[in-house]
Amino acid sequence: MLLDYTPVLLALILILFFFGYTFSRGVVGLMSSGLAALCAMVVFFTSVNLLPVISENLGEMELTWQILIASSAVLALLCYIVGIFVFKGILKFLFNPDSWLHSFADGIPGAILSIVPSAIAILFFFCCIRIVGTVQELNYSASISQSGIEAMGGKVPPVPMMVGWRNGIERVPFVGAALDILDPFSNRLNRRAAAFLIMTDSVHVRSYLLSRSDTKPIAESLELNRLRTKTELRKALKEQDRLGVVLDRDLQQFASDSVISEDIEDVRLKPVLEGFVDSLPKYESAASQ
Structure with missing residues (x-):
């Protein structure tokens, strides 16, 4: 911490x-x-x-x-x-x-x-940390959403350090809210909505999200499912275009104006990612048996 x-x-x-x-x-x-x-x-x-x-x-x-x-x-x-x-x-x-x-x-x-x-220099520095942390967080969300992840228990690396750094910056009073206004890419609502769009493509991750009270309303959202059918977003997800996903106007509107915006605002994504990884069954390799 x-x-x-x-x-x-x-x-x-x-x-x-x-x-x-x-x-x-x-x-x-x-x-x-x-x-x-x-x-x-x-x-x-x-x-x-x-x-x-x-x-x-x-x-x-x-x-x-x-x-x-x-x-x-x-x-x-x-x-x-x-x-x-x-x-x-x-x-x-x-x-x-x-x-x-x-x-x-x-x-x-x-x-x-x-x-x-x-x-001014600190503002620029914090913006850079937030952008890097957001890219790494979305990449991590995509990596744990790949097929075969259920057999990777005990082998998944931890959430990248820069994600924690970004969260530390946002815990400073008023800083996170101010940077949200400036930067649409690292905006907390936008990036969390993008992460859920990525993760709910995976049956295993979606099942875990539905098992948690803080993530269930988002994971089962019909609006989120409709976003997944949008051609531009499907293309961005397929090409691993993180900026293209977060900057999509429909996704941003969903994050800020939907009926579950409060749920998106309240959820803390890092513990969710860590919780899913910890929930994976641990398999011992044949060499260690």
Whole structure:
């Protein structure tokens, strides 16, 4: 459990590093890069959330997640490049030697101001951890849903470490809810719905999910079964396209607006995955007998 908070510890170390850096070298360069990065992240996540809506309203082209991510990344990169020059110019003007703000450019005041770029860097770091953890969690959900898993008792590896790291980040008050708004891929409702869509394809996993009170309403949902018949989702599942599954508009609507949204919100997926693996019969190899 304590290892789950490793990213939080690393974030505290990053704050101390930035504090020392700006104390000796000044805050202008770090602050301008941080503010530009913040604008780039806002542009990226806003594009990821809004472009599908715009495309759907126009109805002129199919917006795949590859095009969505590439377009959003290009816009974010342009914003970052322009932002560095703009913010550096503004901050140099504000902190010039003749300004009353110059005393905040370095030393203790500058180090205190480093909290701003530190927070931005931590936000980016946490987003990356969440995305990696979500990909690994969905891959793990798919791996335990393969045929023949019932004969793998005692041989299934544990849930990946990054899943625990991501969960540790989300246990920090208000952090999980804030990141859910920004990032549709690692959004807790979306990724849990995607995991259940993957797992209920397996007879053995579905049977286990139906045996638990916290997962039964989701596993037996007719809406989830209808999603499984959608051509685009079937294709994404077959091609192991995790982004394509989570970013599907119908799946996101199911996760947030269905009658079982509260069940999806309340369920904790890691204990469910671990519980299924622990429920598998343990077989001894012939060599050990």
